[in-house]
Amino acid sequence: MNHHPPGITFAHQAGKMMPKYKIKECLNRLSIYEYRILVKAMPGYLGRTINTFWNYTRIPVNSKIDIPYGTVRMLEILFGLRPGELINIPINGKPCAQVIKEADKRATDQWVHLETLEDDDL
Numbered sequence: 001m002n003h004h005p006p007g008i009t010f011a012h013q014a015g016k017m018m019p020k021y022k023i024k025e026c027l028n029r030l031s032i033y034e035y036r037i038l039v040k041a042m043p044g045y046l047g048r049t050i051n052t053f054w055n056y057t058r059i060p061v062n063s064k065i066d067i068p069y070g071t072v073r074m075l076e077i078l079f080g081l082r083p084g085e086l087i088n089i090p091i092n093g094k095p096c097a098q099v100i101k102e103a104d105k106r107a108t109d110q111w112v113h114l115e116t117l118e119d120d121d122l
Contacts, residue, residue, distance in 0.1 A: 020059040021067060021086050026079040027057075045078070046071055061088050
């Protein structure tokens, strides 16, 4: 297979809606022979119908529809991508410690506010 170097970015065609996942771009990097064999093998590999696979390639970037995480990982491994490289949009998140700290601060602020209201009522 013709694997590309990690971290490569793909350009979409002008005038077309950018797909959420880079599946077609990865397929286009294969030789015609590899492409045909892989497409025939895809239903058995993914445990999904070929129509479902092609539907995955057409999910628009702004859609709420997603491919199940396990299937995304299988495709990333298949195409030699690192985790998160198959998707065309950035995924933002926070570390666990930061979420806990922010939630704890909100809970503390709310508790202080409620306690202040109760003292004012006396």
